[in-house]
Amino acid sequence: MRKFSIYILGLFLTIAISSCRDKNDNFVAFSLEQDLELGQQVSNEIESDPATYPILDDSEYADAYAYFGNLVDAILESGEVEYRDEFAWEFKIIADDSVLNAFATPGGYIYVYTGLIKYLDQEDDLMGVLGHEIAHADLRHTSRNLQRIYGLQILLSLLVGENPSQLETIAAQIAGTASGLAFSREFESEADDRSVEYLAETRYACNGTAGFFQKLVDQGQAGGTPEFLSTHPSPDNRVEDINKKADEIGCSTTPLNPTTYEDFKNMLPQ
Template identity: 35%
Template sequence: MWISMKKFTWIFLAVTVLVMACHKVAVTNRASLALMPNSTLAEMSAAEYQQVIQKGPLSTDVAKTQMVKTVGDRIKTAVEKYMTDNGRSEELKNYAWEFNLIKDDTTLNAWCMPGGKVAFYTGILPVCKTEAGVAVVMGHEIAHAIANHGNERMSQQMIAQYGASALDLATSQKSSQARGIFQQMYGVGAQIGVLLPFSRKQESEADKMGLVFMAMAGYDPSEAVAFWERMDAATGGGAPPEFMSTHPSNATRISELKAYLPEAMKYYAPTK
């Protein structure tokens, strides 16, 4: 049977993707698409993150900044232990964790770029209210990174935009197309909060993994329910940028979190 070159390329891409570019997500074991080498993503993150932090302005509130860093360190330590215990420490080799608090009282947002580069905006802290509330957001954002959601989102976007040549572009060093999509995703250099949203599936996954990670770090995962109730009240039922558009309603999210709580509680060992 005669197969056109285009078709052949597509089949080749599909097979390559299945064989080489599948990533099994920690905790949930879902297979996800990962065309980008994580080392390249970590490099891009580090460069973009530095720009964000330079621009800041960083919060001058020492106590709040310290709280964000403390929660970040505790969850980082828990995640590292989990990955080591599960023979996956290799996945963290490109990580260079950083936690910063940006002074912006009107942005109810936070994110974690691939490689563990975390930013919180002061606007989300009143919704977090407590250290455990910060852990809800921190766990969720770090979960996006650990689950390779950035890579998956970029891979999908590259296939959508470049079709069969996506894999080439993803793996060619310093591909400007890849960089363009990365910047589009993380909204760096443009307006804060215009991130390409994660999919609903990714959001639910980050919620579940976030509960497990915060529990392992000694924070009561049931705080997530209270956090999302406060978020619902603060945004009038809407959701801030990172949690935007493709996301289920806050009510759906809260009921999904409640359903997953018994599983997360298995990892919970209070530290204080």
């Protein structure tokens, strides 16, 4: 009888999991609530460690955050972000000029380092990076990664509420690696493509993400791509793929090149 009950439970859970298709039609065993909970826990871990993550105070740097927020909002209001209304979409600037990095946690918490902001040449390039990171969250890449890493057994225990502390453990691991979990070639390409689709519905150059990679190539730093954008495929291949996607959509690749981007950089700690 016990074996039969276990079989029935397993069958029920298998059926439930097989029906876990999200808004992007991807299989995600984590519920939306668990995504939000995990993202909040990762955010708490990050903000409790100012030595590792020196986040700029949003009151002291109100002008910088207002500028930054307008960029984020332009993407969120593009009509292309599937979880626009469900996720938190909070953003923070981390004060470290030595780090070319940005990352997103589940539930839409976005972090960008001052080093990356100052490295980029124009607003369109930063919009491309933001689009890429928003895409990682919106496509639920971290949760989909966790499925691959932790496997069915742990996911089942989370789904039925048997191991609530597991999410806390996972959150600490993600926060401890700064960029969370390394993404596959597939996920990086998905985020690149989705960034183009987001920006195509804004006034910015839809291939903005390519600007960052092109600068790396031009400066001979192709082998030193920051972890957040991965080293696979290579920067020059990604420039080609992003521009190809832009051509397929037929969206504008002309940058705004506003002088206000320099003003934004000057709002940050010097």
